Amino acid sequence: MSDLNVVNAASLARVPDNGAARRGRSQGELGVIADGAIAIRDGLIAAVGRTDSILRDWGDDGVPTIDATGMTVLPGLIECHSHPLFAFHRHGEYTRRLAGASLQEIAAAGGGILATVKTTRDAADGELLDGLRSAYDRILAGGVTTLEVKSGYGLTEGTELHQLELLERSRSMTPMSLVISFLGAHVVPAGLDAETCTGQVLEMLPKVIEQGLASFHDVTCERGLFTPGQASAMFERSRELGIPTRAHADAWQYSEGWRTSVRGGAVSAEHLTYTPDDEIREVGATDTVAVLLPQAELIYMTERRANARLLIEQQVPLAIATDYCSSIHATSLATTIGIAAPWFRITPAEAIVGATLNAAYALNLHSDRGSLDPGKRGDLTILSGPHPDELCMSVGQSVVAEVVIAGEPLLGENRVSRRA
Ligand SMILES: [Zn+2]
Numbered sequence: 001m002s003d004l005n006v007v008n009a010a011s012l013a014r015v016p017d018n019g020a021a022r023r024g025r026s027q028g029e030l031g032v033i034a035d036g037a038i039a040i041r042d043g044l045i046a047a048v049g050r051t052d053s054i055l056r057d058w059g060d061d062g063v064p065t066i067d068a069t070g071m072t073v074l075p076g077l078i079e080c081h082s083h084p085l086f087a088f089h090r091h092g093e094y095t096r097r098l099a100g101a102s103l104q105e106i107a108a109a110g111g112g113i114l115a116t117v118k119t120t121r122d123a124a125d126g127e128l129l130d131g132l133r134s135a136y137d138r139i140l141a142g143g144v145t146t147l148e149v150k151s152g153y154g155l156t157e158g159t160e161l162h163q164l165e166l167l168e169r170s171r172s173m174t175p176m177s178l179v180i181s182f183l184g185a186h187v188v189p190a191g192l193d194a195e196t197c198t199g200q201v202l203e204m205l206p207k208v209i210e211q212g213l214a215s216f217h218d219v220t221c222e223r224g225l226f227t228p229g230q231a232s233a234m235f236e237r238s239r240e241l242g243i244p245t246r247a248h249a250d251a252w253q254y255s256e257g258w259r260t261s262v263r264g265g266a267v268s269a270e271h272l273t274y275t276p277d278d279e280i281r282e283v284g285a286t287d288t289v290a291v292l293l294p295q296a297e298l299i300y301m302t303e304r305r306a307n308a309r310l311l312i313e314q315q316v317p318l319a320i321a322t323d324y325c326s327s328i329h330a331t332s333l334a335t336t337i338g339i340a341a342p343w344f345r346i347t348p349a350e351a352i353v354g355a356t357l358n359a360a361y362a363l364n365l366h367s368d369r370g371s372l373d374p375g376k377r378g379d380l381t382i383l384s385g386p387h388p389d390e391l392c393m394s395v396g397q398s399v400v401a402e403v404v405i406a407g408e409p410l411l412g413e414n415r416v417s418r419r420a
Helices: 024-028 051-058 091-098 103-108 113-122 125-141 157-173 194-211 228-241 257-263 277-283 294-300 308-313 333-344 348-354 357-362 388-393
Strands: 004-013 032-041 044-050 065-067 072-075 077-079 144-150 177-185 216-221 245-249 268-271 289-292 318-320 380-383 400-405 417-419
Touching: 004 051, 004 380, 024 308, 024 348, 032 051, 044 051, 072 388, 077 333, 077 357, 091 103, 113 157, 125 144, 125 157, 125 400, 144 380, 144 400, 157 177, 157 194, 177 194, 194 228, 216 228, 216 257, 228 245, 228 257, 245 257, 257 268, 257 277, 277 308, 289 308, 289 357, 294 333, 308 318, 308 333, 318 333, 318 348, 318 357, 333 348, 333 388, 348 357, 348 388, 380 388
Parallel strands: 004 065, 004 072, 077 144, 144 177, 177 216, 216 245, 245 268, 268 289, 289 318
Antiparallel strands: 004 032, 032 044, 065 417, 072 380, 380 400
């Protein structure tokens, strides 16, 4: 737990937490302070304001200080959807897809998620942990301070519990905070029908809860995988057992996934690429956070994009995530924010709120992160440009100058100047 001052920021985006996830017009309110500064003490935010007032009240001698002249300070970015635990690289099948093969043809040839399940089940722990370490380093460099990670490439009780254990062990490999989700219902394993698979997941659930490592049960509601009825059964059992839920919904086809997730009380529902406008209007305002994944739509070449604007208009809180997985090797949430704005025709500010405060709500972590409010953890992402909107004009460029977790700068001496 560290002390740190950051001063002279061209822009400091507080993204103030007013007690609820941002929606509607407030989705895009960053609360930018020009010539901003922040004081962190014992790892927690002590004060935020203009540089002159922070230096007057908190400019003690000897406090490590970052001079952020010409830079932008954001709340630490929060990645709320990733699948980093896998062995196998599916570049071969992606090349076939780009040449015109359908998902069904890939699956029939032994590819797709089930191919990753097989190789991940067979992989040695050391190989999987090495893969996690490497992914974590790249995700951190992309500006992330808190990362959600899922099981789901095991699908049997033994392999799923083991993957959750490996994710827990991997905490020591990174300064990022990890939030672990159990994704036993990722896809339906070969040789099983969805109903039998649902039954198996329902049987695994008490053991996952007893193991005590997963913060969420991640449920899939997708045509061809799990029906709304099967997903609802998983939501209901989770509620009885007291584990919060999130969902993979409408990623590949219209599947009633959004409606089912909201009815099931999911904290978030993710993808929503094929959710029809009528369903978004009928469901209307909700606390369930819609987590949109622009890089998944880009790489999967989906025929539709999630209707971000309509979700915002309907008072649905929006979050943005990267979906790092065996078929999407994107690791930079900063880049994903940059893509999200033109991809969904949302403003840079709406996308940034989606990767900070609303992502914190999507992980039930809003009480201690997601905004630069006094009392929250001193997590910052510092960008090299003078205004947050620049993030969307430099897609794929190295814009993350520094990442701070609980007051500790992590990316190295050369990125920013410091003075003792
Ligand atoms: Zn996913």
